[in-house]
Amino acid sequence: MESVVDIEKRIEQARRTFDELRSELGRMIVGHAELIEQVFIALVCGGHCLLEGVPGLGKTLLVRSLGEILNLSFSRVQFTPDLMPADITGTNMLTDDPSGRKIFEFQPGPVFAHIVLADEINRATPKTQSALLEAMQEQSVTVGGKMHRLENPFMVLATQNPIEMEGTYPLPEAQVDRFFFKLLMQFPSHDELGRIADLTTAAPPSALREVLDGSGILQMRQWVREVPLADVVKDYAVRLVLSTHPNSEANHGGASLAQRFVLYGSSPRGLQSLILAAKARALLAGRPNVSFDDIRSMLLPSLRHRLILNLEADAEGIGAEKILDELVGQVLEVV
Amino acid sequence: MSAARDSLQAQFAGLLAWERRKRLEQTALVMAGVAVALAIVLLPLPGYFPVIGLRWLMPLLLMLLIAPWFFHRWRWRQQDATRSLVELDKTLNLAERATTAWELSSRETTSAVDELVFKQAQERLHGFAARRVFPRQWHWQSYGVGPLLLLWLALLWFEVDRSLVEQSSGAPLSLAHKVGEFSRELQEKAKSEGLRESLKAGQELEKMARKNLEQKSSEEQLKQELAGMAKKLEAAAKSGADKDSFSAGESQQSLQDLKAELEAARDLLNFPDAAKGTRELPQQWMDRLASLPQLKRQMDKGAQAGPGLGPNEIKSLLDRLDQQATGELDRRTLLDAQQFLEQMTKSGQARRNENDPRMDGRGEQDGADDGGVKEKNHSNLPGKEPGKKDHGGLPEFRGGAETQVKGLLGDGDSSAVGFKGKPVPGKSILGQQEVAANYRRQAEQELNSERVPEALKETIRNYFLSLESGEPKK
Numbered sequence: 001m002e003s004v005v006d007i008e009k010r011i012e013q014a015r016r017t018f019d020e021l022r023s024e025l026g027r028m029i030v031g032h033a034e035l036i037e038q039v040f041i042a043l044v045c046g047g048h049c050l051l052e053g054v055p056g057l058g059k060t061l062l063v064r065s066l067g068e069i070l071n072l073s074f075s076r077v078q079f080t081p082d083l084m085p086a087d088i089t090g091t092n093m094l095t096d097d098p099s100g101r102k103i104f105e106f107q108p109g110p111v112f113a114h115i116v117l118a119d120e121i122n123r124a125t126p127k128t129q130s131a132l133l134e135a136m137q138e139q140s141v142t143v144g145g146k147m148h149r150l151e152n153p154f155m156v157l158a159t160q161n162p163i164e165m166e167g168t169y170p171l172p173e174a175q176v177d178r179f180f181f182k183l184l185m186q187f188p189s190h191d192e193l194g195r196i197a198d199l200t201t202a203a204p205p206s207a208l209r210e211v212l213d214g215s216g217i218l219q220m221r222q223w224v225r226e227v228p229l230a231d232v233v234k235d236y237a238v239r240l241v242l243s244t245h246p247n248s249e250a251n252h253g254g255a256s257l258a259q260r261f262v263l264y265g266s267s268p269r270g271l272q273s274l275i276l277a278a279k280a281r282a283l284l285a286g287r288p289n290v291s292f293d294d295i296r297s298m299l300l301p302s303l304r305h306r307l308i309l310n311l312e313a314d315a316e317g318i319g320a321e322k323i324l325d326e327l328v329g330q331v332l333e334v335v
Numbered sequence: 336m337s338a339a340r341d342s343l344q345a346q347f348a349g350l351l352a353w354e355r356r357k358r359l360e361q362t363a364l365v366m367a368g369v370a371v372a373l374a375i376v377l378l379p380l381p382g383y384f385p386v387i388g389l390r391w392l393m394p395l396l397l398m399l400l401i402a403p404w405f406f407h408r409w410r411w412r413q414q415d416a417t418r419s420l421v422e423l424d425k426t427l428n429l430a431e432r433a434t435t436a437w438e439l440s441s442r443e444t445t446s447a448v449d450e451l452v453f454k455q456a457q458e459r460l461h462g463f464a465a466r467r468v469f470p471r472q473w474h475w476q477s478y479g480v481g482p483l484l485l486l487w488l489a490l491l492w493f494e495v496d497r498s499l500v501e502q503s504s505g506a507p508l509s510l511a512h513k514v515g516e517f518s519r520e521l522q523e524k525a526k527s528e529g530l531r532e533s534l535k536a537g538q539e540l541e542k543m544a545r546k547n548l549e550q551k552s553s554e555e556q557l558k559q560e561l562a563g564m565a566k567k568l569e570a571a572a573k574s575g576a577d578k579d580s581f582s583a584g585e586s587q588q589s590l591q592d593l594k595a596e597l598e599a600a601r602d603l604l605n606f607p608d609a610a611k612g613t614r615e616l617p618q619q620w621m622d623r624l625a626s627l628p629q630l631k632r633q634m635d636k637g638a639q640a641g642p643g644l645g646p647n648e649i650k651s652l653l654d655r656l657d658q659q660a661t662g663e664l665d666r667r668t669l670l671d672a673q674q675f676l677e678q679m680t681k682s683g684q685a686r687r688n689e690n691d692p693r694m695d696g697r698g699e700q701d702g703a704d705d706g707g708v709k710e711k712n713h714s715n716l717p718g719k720e721p722g723k724k725d726h727g728g729l730p731e732f733r734g735g736a737e738t739q740v741k742g743l744l745g746d747g748d749s750s751a752v753g754f755k756g757k758p759v760p761g762k763s764i765l766g767q768q769e770v771a772a773n774y775r776r777q778a779e780q781e782l783n784s785e786r787v788p789e790a791l792k793e794t795i796r797n798y799f800l801s802l803e804s805g806e807p808k809k
Contacts, residue, residue: 002447004454011451226448230435232417288451291430334418 007288014220015286020211021069027205028065029058031192038183038301039066039157041280044220047180047273048136048156050121050171050305057185059159063117066157070217071210072114073151079124081167085131089141090148106143111135114151114214118158122168129175132156136178153217173264173308180273182305220283227279229290234275236333237295241271243327244307256330257323261313266306273302292333299324339453340440346460347420347437353465354419355411361474362409368480369405370398371487378490379499390491394484426468432456510554510679514561515544521672528594530665532571536672540564558680565676572669587667589629590660595779596627597657601650602796626772626803630656768803775799 018040025036039062042049051059060076067074077088090109097103110116111132118132135141139150158179160171176182188196199205212220242248244258245265258265278294285294300321307320374393381390389396420434427433436456439449490496518540525534543564547557633656778799782792 004447004450007447007451226446228435228439228448228452230431230438232421232434232438233431287430287432288448288455289430289432289435291424293430334414334421 011286014283017212018284024069024208029062030195031188035183038181041277042180043155044224044280045276046221050179050182051159052162053185063157067115068208069211071213074115075110075113076117077110078119079121083124083128085128088131092144114153116156121158122160126169133175153214176305177267177269181301224280224283227282233290237274239331241266243331257326261309261318262307263310264308266303270303270306274298277302296328339457343436343453343457344440350465351416362405364477366398366405368476370394371483373397375487378496381496429459510557511544511547530668532665533668561676562680565673568669568673572666590664593629593660596630597653599779600653771802
């Protein structure tokens with residue numbers, strides 16, 4: 001039976017771990033503090049991230065550095081149109097056993113790692129993309145009628161380029177919905193660019209220190225789920241998710257952007273992500289409970305990829321971010 | 336159960352009790368405001384109450400009426416408690432620790448994490464006093480109650496409610512109300528014209544009417560009292576007639592004109608050059624005095640004016656005439672009042688305006704609107720002053736319906752007053768002297784009222800006098 005002191009210690013430990021991770025990553029990654037926090041939150045929540053940003057912003061570096069810091073196995077798959085599902089999941093190879101008989105032996109693909117970087121995921125065919133789906137959702141792959149469990153913790157960090165759309169296969173909504181967060185990688189500022197230049201054109205920094213291992217992450221996942229959530233805060237999150245639906249009663253009089261530009265609102269999975277992420281944020285902030293601010297902070301990464309907008313929104317250049325921003329201003333904390 | 340949880344529960348209970356109390360006060364205030372506003376809107380309603388005192392309780396009655404709705408609509412709910420806790424979190428920057436702790440504290444079993452929430456919330460709420468952190472805040476509705484209440488009290492104090500009832504209801508006024516209204520009008524007239532006997536009579540009548548209303552006496556009893564009062568007034572009028580030497584044929588208007596001219600004549604006598612130590616008034620001033628038609632007529636009648644009279648003799652003459660004119664007006668007003676009371680005694684339904692003392696001379700003024708120069712005889716109007724019988728002035732006889740004509744009819748002088756019509760193109764048939772005299776007379780009447788500033792009265796008089804002498808001043 002845990003005592004209050006034990007809980008205090010573990011919250012303090014979670015906060016300290018996160019601080020260490022942030023400072024260690026800061027040696028390799030310039031800026032992107034918010035993005036790093038969100039990736040770590042997704043990790044301790046057991047979710048996957050879809051990173052969107054133009055090439056050269058350090059997406060791959062971030063994921064690889066994360067793997068080093070966490071002392072987890074890391075693999076990278078460059079998605080191309082000719083990539084086959086078996087190239088990701090692995091395949092049964094015909095080999096000789098010690099007695100000389102021919103047998104099929106499963107050769108695991110790159111998905112069998114703790115952290116998988118699916119680079120430019122939208123360049124692969126839907127069939128290949130779907131192969132990753134089962135792995136993301138079930139944390140297992142089935143090859144030749146036999147299911148193979150993946151590593152635990154397991155996290156997919158997929159990247160996609162928002163500009164170059166030619167020769168790409170946009171991810172279907174069902175697949176996008178399986179990502180815990182969709183994170184946008186912003187272009188660095190003037191100061192950050194200068195620091196990037198210093199960091200990458202001088203002597204390489206020393207190797208990153210390991211701050212957390214797989215078991216530590218699994219433990220933190222357990223702690224996140226124990227963070228209490230007040231009903232009123234939960235109700236706020238529910239109303240926010242409901243308000244993303246164009247026909248929801250929570251929408252205000254039909255004049256909101258959601259009413260005009262959203263075809264389908266967030267799925268219940270969006271609410272799960274939102275609440276779990278808010279709990280993780282509270283834990284990493286050293287708090288034993290979830291606040292309204294936690295919910296608001298996690299709203300964009302949790303829901304931005306779950307809103308399906310209509311053509312009118314496309315024509316008028318309205319993004320999910322703008323709609324969600326408006327909803328935050330409209331939905332009351334307490335009704 | 337932990338100490339932190341107990342302590343928190345006590346603090347939350349204190350906060351919620353305080354918030355409930357504020358809500359209750361706010362509800363009561365808003366309710367009071369609405370009740371007073373409704374009382375103002377429904378102002379005529381208390382006029383129908385059987386007991387007069389109940390009108391002062393109107394807002395209270397309305398408040399009792401609307402209270403169930405208000406208390407139901409603004410009842411304390413679970414959301415209100417939650418809102419209070421969230422407000423506490425916001426105010427003290429607790430990141431929803433208080434709200435979470437409050438919810439967790441209502442559960443039967445708590446985990447170690449819950450206990451940590453209690454502990455952190457309690458640490459941050461140490462020394463928290465709900466009254467200090469969340470003092471009473473008055474909204475605009477609360478500030479509106481006072482002025483509304485004052486407005487309502489003022490409306491009731493000035494009996495606006497009753498007058499509204501009287502205006503709106505088609506039903507005739509009660510006898511006491513009629514008498515009360517008549518008495519007030521009588522007093523107003525008596526005060527403005529300096530009629531002492533009429534003022535006394537008006538005051539007595541008002542007392543009588545008020546007593547009847549307060550004691551809720553029967554109308555018959557009031558009629559008896561009115562009959563007695565009518566006799567009293569008749570006696571007073573007769574005794575006044577014995578003393579006054581004015582002819583009964585003098586019209587009301589001519590008497591009023593005379594009073595105005597007397598006032599003007601007195602002012603003329605007060606001019607410095609009117610009494611320069613000479614025993615006799617200069618001929619010029621005597622001529623001006625003579626240009627006042629009513630005064631000249633009275634002087635001619637008595638053959639009292641002449642160049643040999645000195646200022647003191649003229650003054651005493653003017654005083655005597657003024658006294659006589661006032662006495663005659665007083666007597667006629669008493670007679671009017673007596674006739675009104677007699678009618679009330681008989682029917683109680685007679686139209687007020689027939690005997691309204693304020694309506695005297697109205698016919699003359701109305702006639703002036705008709706256009707053209709015309710003369711009208713007033714001396715034989717029923718209920719007015721006695722005079723020569725004039726069929727043109729009597730009510731027209733209509734077959735079938737009995738026409739009762741009141742008033743003293745008999746022989747006597749008839750007076751006539753010339754009226755100007757609207758200006759029409761062409762040559763004027765009125766002489767300048769006559770026009771100027773008429774205008775001056777009107778001006779004198781206006782000067783007697785309080786509408787003209789005191790400082791300007793002298794200038795106005797000089798102006799009109801100069802008009803008559805043909806030397807307009809600029």
